[in-house]
Amino acid sequence: MVQNLEKLEVGHKKEAKPGRVRLTQKAIVEAAAALFARAGFGATSLDDIATSMGVTKGALYYHVKNKEEILRLIFLTVLVVSEEPLQHIVEAELSPVQKLGRAIEHHTAVAADRSPAMIVFYREQVHLTGPFAREITLRKKKYERYFEQIIEEGIQAGIFKSDLPAKIVVFGLLGMCNSLSQWYKPDGKFSSQQVAAVFVKMVENGLMPYA
Amino acid sequence: MVQNLEKLEVGHKKEAKPGRVRLTQKAIVEAAAALFARAGFGATSLDDIATSMGVTKGALYYHVKNKEEILRLIFLTVLVVSEEPLQHIVEAELSPVQKLGRAIEHHTAVAADRSPAMIVFYREQVHLTGPFAREITLRKKKYERYFEQIIEEGIQAGIFKSDLPAKIVVFGLLGMCNSLSQWYKPDGKFSSQQVAAVFVKMVENGLMPYA
DNA sequence: GCGAAATTTGAACGCTTAGTAGAAAAGATG
DNA sequence: CATCTTTTCTACTAAGCGTTCAAATTTCGC
Numbered sequence: 001m002v003q004n005l006e007k008l009e010v011g012h013k014k015e016a017k018p019g020r021v022r023l024t025q026k027a028i029v030e031a032a033a034a035l036f037a038r039a040g041f042g043a044t045s046l047d048d049i050a051t052s053m054g055v056t057k058g059a060l061y062y063h064v065k066n067k068e069e070i071l072r073l074i075f076l077t078v079l080v081v082s083e084e085p086l087q088h089i090v091e092a093e094l095s096p097v098q099k100l101g102r103a104i105e106h107h108t109a110v111a112a113d114r115s116p117a118m119i120v121f122y123r124e125q126v127h128l129t130g131p132f133a134r135e136i137t138l139r140k141k142k143y144e145r146y147f148e149q150i151i152e153e154g155i156q157a158g159i160f161k162s163d164l165p166a167k168i169v170v171f172g173l174l175g176m177c178n179s180l181s182q183w184y185k186p187d188g189k190f191s192s193q194q195v196a197a198v199f200v201k202m203v204e205n206g207l208m209p210y211a
Numbered sequence: 212m213v214q215n216l217e218k219l220e221v222g223h224k225k226e227a228k229p230g231r232v233r234l235t236q237k238a239i240v241e242a243a244a245a246l247f248a249r250a251g252f253g254a255t256s257l258d259d260i261a262t263s264m265g266v267t268k269g270a271l272y273y274h275v276k277n278k279e280e281i282l283r284l285i286f287l288t289v290l291v292v293s294e295e296p297l298q299h300i301v302e303a304e305l306s307p308v309q310k311l312g313r314a315i316e317h318h319t320a321v322a323a324d325r326s327p328a329m330i331v332f333y334r335e336q337v338h339l340t341g342p343f344a345r346e347i348t349l350r351k352k353k354y355e356r357y358f359e360q361i362i363e364e365g366i367q368a369g370i371f372k373s374d375l376p377a378k379i380v381v382f383g384l385l386g387m388c389n390s391l392s393q394w395y396k397p398d399g400k401f402s403s404q405q406v407a408a409v410f411v412k413m414v415e416n417g418l419m420p421y422a
Numbered sequence: 423g424c425g426a427a428a429t430t431t432g433a434a435c436g437c438t439t440a441g442t443a444g445a446a447a448a449g450a451t452g
Numbered sequence: 453c454a455t456c457t458t459t460t461c462t463a464c465t466a467a468g469c470g471t472t473c474a475a476a477t478t479t480c481g482c
Contacts (some may be wrong), residue, residue, distance in 0.1 A: 040337045042253020045439060059460045067440065088279040097419070115281045116304045123334050160418045168401065169418065175390025176383040183382055190379065206417035207371045207380065208308070256469060270430045278470065
């Protein structure tokens, strides 16, 4: 545990032997996310993770402080790819409708292609302890509040109905998108963009054409 | 483990000492659901469950085969309160719009007031093993198919838009309702009926009033 | 109250696991 | 090749857990 930052990939660096991935924090986190997603945090041992990477347990502890830190890192990667793009959408010069559309597309995309990490994110939060657990809750709330802002903005502008409480709408919306991580298969019939498009239509105009 | 059926509550039966609940399968399942919901299945020990009921670990084994059976029973209780009412709605003499509305109300209500069990239901399925795990998956699918039927019926009747794939709509819909178990507080601002009403409006006509 | 049946206790067992320490190996450097 | 650093392995510890079971206790019909 010497370098906390991943070394930047530089062209001239000697490549590791093909076949076995270089053991690194990022690699561990990815492998662990896949196992946690399949069997759950509690049911996955460090031996399982190590074995799945062709390595023994001891090696993991050189790159990672303990089991919970692996979980923490999974949560962080999800937040890192989620937060900033959403913030940009909210702050952009767009109509509320456009913002909402892009926000849904964004969130759907994240849910679709980070699925192991996302599954863990929505299932294993109880296993976080200490201040970090609180931090995650806060950042989740902040993320929700971005969506709320969009909805409220739309209501103020008279574009969205004013009789639907923004909080509930947002919860419903996010629940809708989050469900993707449970069922979405990248090799299935629909791309995440197509799914997002369906959700956008649903949320904007509903299922009934001649209201 | 002698009686599989709960004895019916009969008036003249001697009440157990107030304060301590009579130890029974149902009581164990309820207590366990609360603990599992808070800390997760893997992180909750049988000691935790026993202690929370003012009893020792061994006593649980008189009423329950093992830890996983407790989990199985939690899943069963959720299914039991969910399946039949939905089936009745689907088979009733109602318009697709009415059916959809009632189905959403039903599912929302279940998500709202069985919340510990529901949280476990949507989080701990990975810890089920053997044929029962498969059974749950199947029954979940069947439940989804009821919703799908309603949507398809509505499309056929020209009431719902035909360009939105029923499967995706249903997943979104259920994700929306299921999210309730994560955030709904019975003592909060909204009743589950009010939340359901919001969801129904969202799904039927969307957020935009003048489409 | 008595005896039998139902229920609970408490201790023990076997197994798995997170985490540690130090030796060994591999890799880089000059 | 020799030395130093980084990385991995082996072996171990201490703790926690699910499960079992004989004995103790409580309940209940008579």
